Amino acid sequence: MKVLNAGALFLLLMTALCGCERRDQSTLVGFIGGLSTKTSDVGVMGRDGTLLAFEEFNLKQGHARNQVELVVYDDAQNPVRGRKAFRDLKEKGAVAVVGPMTSSMCEAIWPLANESVIPIVSPTCSSVVFDGHDDAFFRVYPTCRKAAKKLAAEARGLGLEHVTVLVDLANESFTRYWASQFTDEFTANGHGRVSQVTFHSKQKIDYFTLAQNISGAKPDGVLILANPTDTGLVAQQFAKLGNIPQLLVSEWSLSGDLNRYSGVATGHIIGVQNIHPEQGFSTRPDFYSRFKARFGREPNFAAAFGYDAAQVLLRALTTKGEDESLVDALRKTGQVDGVINQFTMDRLGDVERPVYLVTNKNGELIGI
Template sequence: MFPLTSMAVLAPRRWCASLRIVAMLATCLFWVLACAPPEPVRIGFLGGLSGRVADLGIGGRNGAILAVEMRNQQGGINGRPIELIAEDDQQDAAVAVLAVARLLARKVELVIGPMTSAMALTVLPQFNAAGIPLISPTATTNALTAVDDQFFRVVAPTAAHVFKSAEHHFCRSGLRRMVLVCDLRNKAYSQSWADDFRTAFERLGGQVTAAVDFDAGESLAVVASRVLASKPDGVVIISNSVDTALLVQQIRMRDTAVRIGTSEWAATERLIELGGRAVEGLVVAQYIDRASTAPTYLAFLRAYRERFGHEPGFPGLTSFDATNVALDALATRSRGQSLKEALLAHAAFAGAQSPIHFDAKGDAQRDTFLSVIHNGQFKPLY
C-alpha cells in the first residue's frame, strides 16, 4: 500500500492527466469540426421526368442542374455547397404529393417546379403549409395570379401574353374561323390559355367555331376529325409537344390547307423531331427568343449544350432562370428574413435573356415570341 502522503500526491497527478486528455480530445474534436465540409444548402426540383412527354421536365431539371453547378464553381452560397434533389411527379397528382413530402422531409429551402399548371395547383397547399417557396419555371395558369401564397413564377400568366398569338392569327394570317384544341391532362393551363385566346380573337372580330377537348388514351385520328368538322380556316393546339406533333400529322392527312398554330407548351425540340414534314409551317408561340444575341443567353446556350449535348429550349432556359433567382435570394437573405420576403424584396433578378421582376404576389412578366417551323428549325416570325 502507498503511504498517505504518496496517495495525496498521486491523486492530483491523475486529475491533471485526465484534464490533459480531455483537453486533447476537445482540441481534436474542434479540428475535426473545423475541417468538416459545411452543411449543403438543399433545394429541390419537381417535374415530370419519365413517360412519353418527359421532355419538359428533363429540360427543366437540366437547367436547374446547370445553374447549381455553375454556382458551386463560384463557391456556392456563403461558402456552402448547393445540393439539388430532383423528384419525378410523373404528371400524376398522387405521385406529385408523395414526391413533395419526400422533398420537405429532406429539409429543402425551396423547390424549383413544377413544370405544368396542373401539378402546381395540386402541390401548392403543401408548400403553403410548410412556408417554403415554390418557384415554377413554366406554370402560367390564371388561377394562380394575384394570390398571396408561396407560389412564384418566372413566366407571365396566360392573360398577359396570349393576345399576341390571337393578334397574329387574325391580323397577319387573316384567319377568321378558329378551332381550339385543349389537352385535359393539364386543364389548368390549356383552359386558361384557350379562354384568353378566345376573348382576344373574338374581340378582334374572329370566331371560335369549336373547342375540342381530348384526354389520355383518346384516338388522335378521331380528335382530328372532330377538329375539322366545323371547317375552320385555322386551328390552335394547346397540348404537349408529343401529342401536338401526332395530332398535326393526323390533321394534315385530312386537310393540307388549314393553318395550324400552338401554344408555348408544345415548343420543345421534340415537336420537330416527332412531327417531321407535317409540322413545317406550324406557328409556334415561345417563351424564349431564339434569335437573342444577349451575351448572357449565348453563354448559357454554350454551357447547356456542352453539359447535356442537346438544345435547352424554353424549359432549360426558364428553369435556369428560376434556379438562379432562388440562389440569389438565398445568398442575399438577411438574418430573420423568410425566403419569401427575400424574393419579394429583391428589386430585379438577372435572367439569361431579360430581368425578372416579381410583383407583390410573386407573379412575373415575360414576353412571348412567335416562330414558324421552317426546314426543321424554329425561325422567328418578327
C-alpha cells in the first residue's frame, strides 16, 4: 500500500499487487471523517474499520479493474473543510463516500450529496433530521430517538426530578436533537423538569466554572452530550466540587477513553450504546482479531460501524445493474449481517438496532 499526503490522505489500496495495471481502472470511493480534533476517537476508528473492509475486498477481487481505491479526507469537524473534501472527491471521480462520522458534518455535506447524486453512507450519524428522506443519504447507525428515550426512561426510573443537559454546540445537529428527544420523554405527563447549558468544544473551555454553573441549579442528574474528552473533564469537576450528580451520557461520550478523564466520577455514569456490553464482539470474533492484528488496538463501535458502512457500499457496487444508479442499488440493501448484529436498512437508508443501558464498574462497562 502507498500512503501519500497532498492535502488529503490517500490510501491507494493494493497498487503494489497490481503495479502492471493502470490505477484509473479502479473505482474511487472517499472517506470523510474527523481525524484531528476531539472527535478523532470516532473518526480514526471509523476510518480504520472502513479501510479494513476495503483491503479485504480488494484481496478477494484480485484484478486491478475490480479494485476499489479509498481516498481519506480529514474534515477536522469543520463544515467548510467537509464540503471542500466532498467537492474534491467529486472532481476526482469518486462514486460514493463513507462518512462523515458526526451528524453536524453529515448535515454540512448532505445537500452536496443530493445535488450530485453521489451517495454518502455514514457509519455513525444518528440525528433524526435525516429520517425518512428519499435521497442520497444512507447510514448503518440508528437514529438517536430510541437511545434518548431509553435513557430518559431510566432517569425517571431512578427518581430523578431535575436534569440539566449539557449541550456541545460544535455537533449541534446531534446534540440538539438528542436533548430534545430526551426532554420530551423525561417530562412526559408532567414529570420533572429539564434545564439546558451549552458550550462549544472548539472554543476555550473552563471546565470547573462550567460544572460550578451547572451545580448551582442543584440538578439531581446531568446529561452530558459531548465527546469523551470533554465529558470526562466536566465529570471530573463535579468530583472536585464534592457533589457528583447522577451522570448520563450518549454513546458519543463512550466512544473513547472516557475513564481516563472522568476519574472518580466514572462510577456515577450511566449511558446508552448499540453494542451489548457483555457480548461485545463475541458474535464476530474474526472481525475483532483481524482488526487488532491490522491496527494493533482493539476496535470500538465506530470501527465496527465503519466496517458495516463499507460492506453495505461494496455490496451495492458489486450487485448494481449496468443501467442502475448506485443510489438505487443502495435502496435495495435490506438485511445486512453486521459486525455486531444483523440489521435491516430500509429503502430510505435508515436502520434499526437494539440499544443497551450501561454503567461503569471497576473500569469496565456492564449492562444494567
